[in-house]
């Protein structure tokens with residue numbers, strides 16, 4: 001996506017159906033009237049919002065406000081009861097996560113999902129979407145084998161570049177199960193970037209991360225944002241959200257309670273009362 005970041009293959013073959021960022025009016029992500037119930041609980045209740053291109057948007061709210069469910073609905077891990085999700089103006093509602101990733105939006109999880117019995121590098125190699133290997137090895141088409149080798153080499157190069165970017169290349173041969181909590185978060189981010197997405201949804205990327213690693217992770221996120229990546233960030237640390245986000249969305253009981261720039265949100269009486277119990281200064 002960005003000229004500074006390598007792509008998985010020389011030709012970015014996201015496919016004919018891929019959604020590429022355009023200079024048009026459509027925002028990277030638009031959610032309209034999204035609703036999801038679990039039995040008697042309405043986790044997300046008629047929620048609508050947009051996020052801005054090349055910015056970090058914060059999504060906050062107290063425990064149980066519906067943040068994770070919203071993430072799951074946006075990224076295809078759950079299907080909404082009603083409402084829609086659009087990526088650069090194209091409807092992706094109900095699509096499978098891998099299809100959405102193919103279209104340029106990926107997420108990280110609160111609890112990193114690395115495979116502990118595999119090395120860091122092996123975890124990285126599992127991430128890409130361009131996994132044509134099996135099918136192509138069996139193919140009799142002339143040149144198929146050479147193409148697979150070329151693709152695998154490109155994926156390997158991308159993996160090393162991402163590990164280097166997040167300063168965990170020295171851990172490449174380490175079993176992921178031996179990493180610290182913070183290192184797992186770095187691996188999770190590095191894996192998410194393997195597919196060269198346009199939009200990254202980060203679900204509490206700093207949870208369990210020590211302060212120095214948190215600062216490092218933040219620097220990486222800021223650098224990526226400067227390169228043009230778009231972020232939606234769920235985070236409980238309000239100061240961190242206020243300092244790093246251009247806009248903040250506040251969820252409360254499944255509904256969008258407020259949205260705006262951090263200074264406005266900090267002083268919003270409804271937010272102070274309903275969410276922060278008067279702790280926002």
Ligand SMILES: Nc1ncnc2c1ncn2[C@@H]1O[C@H](COP(=O)(O)OP(=O)(O)OP(=O)(O)O)[C@@H](O)[C@H]1O
Pocket residue numbers: 038041042043061062063064065066067068069070
């Ligand atoms: N799979 C599920 N089955 C039943 N109820 C669920 C499920 N997932 C979420 N909920 C309920 O939906 C509501 C919203 O939960 P959600 O996890 O989205 O909130 P959250 O804002 O992410 O909370 P937290 O900050 O604690 O992670 C809560 O009442 C929760 O108990």
